[in-house]
Amino acid sequence: MVDVERELNWAGTYGYLAKRIVRPESLEEAAELVAASDHVRPLGTRHSFNDVADGPGLLVDLTGLPTQVEVAADRRTATVSAGSRYGVVAVELERQGLALHNMGSLPHISVGGATATATHGSGLGLGALSSAVAAVEIIGPTGALRTVRRGDADFDGSVVALGALGIAARLTLDVQPSYRMRQDAYADLPWDVFLDHLPEVFGAAYSVCLFTEWDGRVREVLLKTRVPAGADDVPVPDDLLGARRLPPRAPSDWSTPVDGTVGAWCDRLPHFLISGTPSNGSEIQSEHFVPFGRGAAALDAVAALGDRIRPHLHTAELRTVSGDSQWLSPTQGEDVLCIAFTWRKHPEQVAALVVAVEEALAPFGQRPHWGKMSSLGGDAIAALYPRLPEFRDLLDREDPDGVFRGPFLERIVRP
The missing domain is CATH 3.30.465.10 (Uridine Diphospho-n-acetylenolpyruvylglucosamine Reductase; domain 3)
Incomplete structure (x- = not known):
């Protein structure tokens, strides 16, 4: 068992309040730690930007165990x-x-x-x-x-x-x-064209991501195209609704290839390489899920805040996820548009901007990402998750003594 000294999240924006952070050397050791503790929380790779993984007692980190x-x-x-x-x-x-x-x-x-x-x-x-x-x-x-x-x-x-x-x-x-993919980037998609063609843009490839600074355009559209089995390649357009295809990017030590070459899915679906370090943590993140069918109106509501947002923004990424049935999933019940902000590390200004963004998106029933910054409290979250009462009943059955409770759960999920 290893006691971990580092007590900050990945971005250095949150300091854990737990008494100890421990990295067990086996699942058996982890089970013994849980059985002997009054309060325990699981801790992963510390990529959350809030206290969702924190607790008053022991944090158990399984990331040191061998990959199986x-x-x-x-x-x-x-x-x-x-x-x-x-x-x-x-x-x-x-x-x-x-x-x-x-x-x-x-x-x-x-x-x-x-x-x-x-x-x-x-x-x-x-x-x-x-x-x-x-x-x-x-x-x-x-x-x-x-x-x-x-x-x-x-x-x-x-x-x-x-x-x-x-x-x-x-x-x-x-x-x-296994399957193969290619990545291609397109620049300067006009904002109005994008809003008028959301399904067409997001349906242009197997996986599509867009980047904007809320300045009246989509700066970049990233198409991750799946190559059919048995084919050597697949054609992609030179123009996407007025956005021009960019020439191949030079190889990078931290990003996956965006050059039109065909490679393994695991080298194209992520933006970053597992072997590289994509960021020094000089950022704060918030992310907001809205129904895809109302995506254009939601995006316009955020764009109206563009002048306030830009001085504190690295970039914003727009993505889509299909709906599911999981009780606490932000995509529970319907397909969603994800509006993700990578903010500069300006904590006070960003906190105020997150409030403004969530107020602008409130009419669309926005749900925040569980591991990122949000201003919503327990009552607001409860109104967004119709299956939350069932989840609370499940907690009462499986953890009646609150061994796995923490400040985030007490404040947001289980008040």
Whole structure:
């Protein structure tokens, strides 16, 4: 067992209040720690920008355990260790001729932490990372391990669970045969054209991401195109509704290739390489999910704040995720448009801007990302999640003594 000294999140914007942060050397040791503790919270790769992973007692970090990827005999699922980083899991799946349906922009995040907070990639028809979970093994408050499988009564409340039910030890993920992709970038899509053609733009490739500074244009459209099995390549347009295709980018030590070349899915779906360091953490992030069908109006509402936003913004990324049935998923019930802000590290100004953005998006029923900055309190969150009462009942059954409670859960989920 290793006591971890570093007590800040990845961006250095949040300091954990827990008494101890411990990195067990085995799942058995983790179970013993839980059984012997009054208050425990699971801690992943520290990519959250709030206190969702914090607690008053012990934080248990499983990211130091060896990565395990066990492929089922039918090759339709793979069971992986929850502390493993997506990029490492992806490379091993590719080595075995398999793939995930989706990945987040950052492959350094842990499987357990990303699925517990409903983290996602982008693509019309592509679910969040949690939608690929077929089973989750959880260390409960007594240290006992239990497994919840797709189809079980409580399954939809047990994957996106914010660590409130216990420590995810292993997850079984849906996999598919490996596939190849290419990335191409397009510049300067006019804002009005974009708003008039949202389904066409986001449907232009397997996965589509857009970047804007809220200055009357989409600065860049990034198409991640899936190459059909058996084909050497796939044609892409030179013009996308007036946006011009950019020439190939020079290779980078931190970003995946955006040069039109064809490569493995795990080298094209994320924005960043697992072997590189994409950021020094000089940022704050917030992200807001709105119904895709109301996306154009929601984007215009945020664009009206552009003059206030730009001095404190690195960039904003626009993505889509398909709806699911998981109780606490921001995509529960319908397809969504994700409006993600990477802010400069200006804490006071950004806090005020997050309030303004959430007020502008309130008429659209915006749901914030669980692991990023938000101004919403428990009453506002409760109004956005119709299945929250069922989740609270599940917590009362599985953790009646509140072993896995923390300040975020007390304030937002379980007041």
